Amino acid sequence: MTRLMVLGLLTHKPMSGYEIQQVLQMTQSDKWAGILPGSIYHALKKMEGEGLVRLESVEHTGNRAKAIYRITDRGREEFRKLLTEALKQSSVAFPTALYTAVSFLEALPAEETIAALEEQKRRIEADYEAMKAGEKEKEKYGPVPPHVRLVFRNMYEQFELQMKLLNELQAVLAENPPNPQTWGFES
């Protein structure tokens, strides 16, 4: 998704890698997109080589330089392609870390598992609050379009679904602890 994101932002106006990071933060997109700075700079350089983006200018502030990239026509074409693909793809995402862990629950004492899940619940709750605050913040800077509003609502529902799963898992573990087969290291 890095390319789609970067190209998409560059359709609005030419930007530097750093500015792209800023925009992702402002719009809360960094919360769900998980695109780190390194990936942005890499994508810019790579796409420059492919002619999807070109170095428009280098602004100097004292001794520090800032590279500004502009999307090309080939870049716009690629952007459209990626956008259409992203819409067609089944993008359902599962909480794989949790699913994987659940596959091996018999390896840990039930109380430990329950406590660890409690910790996850705390973290989710914190993220949830941060996100709500972020949305409020964002609303100050102009009206949010209805389709974006739907995405925000979906995020909250994802949080709730995860919390539900965590609660159910804790309940099942408390009532019906899985076979405590191999808890030592006796191999």
Next chain:
Amino acid sequence: MTRLMVLGLLTHKPMSGYEIQQVLQMTQSDKWAGILPGSIYHALKKMEGEGLVRLESVEHTGNRAKAIYRITDRGREEFRKLLTEALKQSSVAFPTALYTAVSFLEALPAEETIAALEEQKRRIEADYEAMKAGEKEKEKYGPVPPHVRLVFRNMYEQFELQMKLLNELQAVLAENPPNPQTWGFES
């Protein structure tokens, strides 16, 4: 998650990379884990270097060799650490491809978007059916523990949540198409 998955499977018994792939398929885990063969072989070699697994034997069938790995005590320790981390982590996963695409919906004519989303709905429906069939298949080979059953239910709810979002997006787009600003390539 690759390490957690591989180490976890090796706690049951020594296996080859190929056998690990097989198990992931049998258990439907490949559907949500997204671990490709290359990653498994890489993880095995890497973890061998770190002393978390060791090459137990090489079975020969005619002229073809199969490398069997066994988890070590250090590996079991690492496994526990990864397992606990995975349980504590907030593992909520968002459909990032769709979210990213939605950020740029004004770049495409609404009908095109709606059609593309229709395609995604078809694919999700197909995955959903495949998954249900897979679960039935799995039930034949012994009873599914209750916590694993919860995970399956969560998967279905994830599918449903995604379908709901897609339907809502289509509805909003049909009623209230976003600003069709820059549909040509006039830059």
Next chain:
DNA sequence: TATTGTATACTCAAATTTGACTATAAGGTC
């Protein structure tokens, strides 16, 4: 004015993932 902290703007090695490719064995069919 010296220093401490924070924002700006990246770089780069190492780790990991991707996906195309290789090569042998086993099983069926004409």
Next chain:
DNA sequence: GACCTTATAGTCAAATTTGAGTATACAATA
């Protein structure tokens, strides 16, 4: 028994991601 397909068991280069590190500018505080 020659041929074709599928299953077994990987390899490997290229792409991408990660995350720690670098270096300058600006602002505030002591």
